[in-house]
Amino acid sequence: MPFSVVFYKWILGQExxxxxxxxxxxxxxxxxxxxxxxxxxxxxxxxxxxxxxxNQQILNRSNNKKNCKSKDDSQTEILANTNLVDExxxxxLLDGCKISDLSLVFTLPGHPNIELRKGGKDCLVTIENxxxxxNLVAYWTLVEGVRRQLESFRDGFNSIFPIQHLKCFxxxxxxxxxxxxxxxxxxxxxxxxxxxxxDHGYNLNSRxxxxxxxxxxxxxxxxxxxxxxxxxxxxxxxxxGFRMLHPPLTIVRKTAENSSDNSNPDSFLPSVxxxxxxxxxxxxxxxxxxxxxxxxxxxxGQYAFLL
Numbered sequence: 001m002p003f004s005v006v007f008y009k010w011i012l013g014q015e016x017x018x019x020x021x022x023x024x025x026x027x028x029x030x031x032x033x034x035x036x037x038x039x040x041x042x043x044x045x046x047x048x049x050x051x052x053x054x055n056q057q058i059l060n061r062s063n064n065k066k067n068c069k070s071k072d073d074s075q076t077e078i079l080a081n082t083n084l085v086d087e088x089x090x091x092x093l094l095d096g097c098k099i100s101d102l103s104l105v106f107t108l109p110g111h112p113n114i115e116l117r118k119g120g121k122d123c124l125v126t127i128e129n130x131x132x133x134x135n136l137v138a139y140w141t142l143v144e145g146v147r148r149q150l151e152s153f154r155d156g157f158n159s160i161f162p163i164q165h166l167k168c169f170x171x172x173x174x175x176x177x178x179x180x181x182x183x184x185x186x187x188x189x190x191x192x193x194x195x196x197x198x199d200h201g202y203n204l205n206s207r208x209x210x211x212x213x214x215x216x217x218x219x220x221x222x223x224x225x226x227x228x229x230x231x232x233x234x235x236x237x238x239x240x241g242f243r244m245l246h247p248p249l250t251i252v253r254k255t256a257e258n259s260s261d262n263s264n265p266d267s268f269l270p271s272v273x274x275x276x277x278x279x280x281x282x283x284x285x286x287x288x289x290x291x292x293x294x295x296x297x298x299x300x301g302q303y304a305f306l307l
Contacts, residue, residue, distance in 0.1 A: 011154060012167055092127055106125065227298060247276045252278070
């Protein structure tokens with residue numbers, strides 16, 4: 001069962017590094033909405049920088065024109081320009097609405113009884129405090145709201161296997177350690193030739209083996225997973241791909257138990273020994289027949305010892 005990057009960061013003690021970008025691994029819909037809000041915050045910040053630059057220019061002009069304008073007049077002009085960030089600015093609207101009109105308060109979305117800050121139920125989210133709201137929602141969703149549960153899990157895990165030994169891995173690498181590799185880049189002819197062993201009637205130059213490799217490198221993602229489940233008993237490759245399969249993927253020629261059927265290899269299906277990654281493949285008369293028979297075997301036989 002795959003886990004999210006957030007889970008692995010918790011295991012490694014990196015929960016304090018979690019932020020809005022990690023929210024996509026937990027709630028994709030919530031992330032998309034808050035990404036829009038973050039875009040508005042970024043626009044607001046740029047407008048504020050422009051406002052500060054404008055105020056600095058006014059201050060510089062006032063220093064150069066002391067005889068034309070009093071100090072109080074200059075300060076009044078600066079104060080007038082500090083409010084250039086207008087919540088009615090179209091660039092600061094979410095789907096045509098002002099942030100203050102969204103009726104958002106500082107409570108956790110979907111949990112109105114959980115306040116993100118003291119008095120959060122009565123604190124309206126505005127364009128001025130929108131960044132605080134985004135950061136607090138991300139923090140409570142990814143860190144504070146699950147702290148007790150994940151700290152308990154981490155303590156239990158550490159009592160069985162010292163987490164210190166895992167800290168040499170990045171979270172993405174830890175995912176591969178636990179769940180194996182899901183990369184499609186590992187499915188290429190060169191890797192298959194280097195990591196596959198042939199025996200009992202087949203070698204790497206055998207027609208059937210070449211056809212099988214051609215079929216494998218053209219698998220879609222779901223077909224790859226089904227093939228791996230059928231042959232190895234797991235829908236994922238280990239870290240390092242086919243080269244790291246132990247025992248290696250082995251392809252042997254399959255003949256019928258009844259010798260009278262040997263003349264017609266198209267009449268029976270391939271079979272496997274998942275405990276040793278062992279594929280018993282008939283010498284089919286065409287690649288199309290091989291693909292059809294392999295598909296049937298994968299679909300009908302991967303959860304039973306019937307082949």
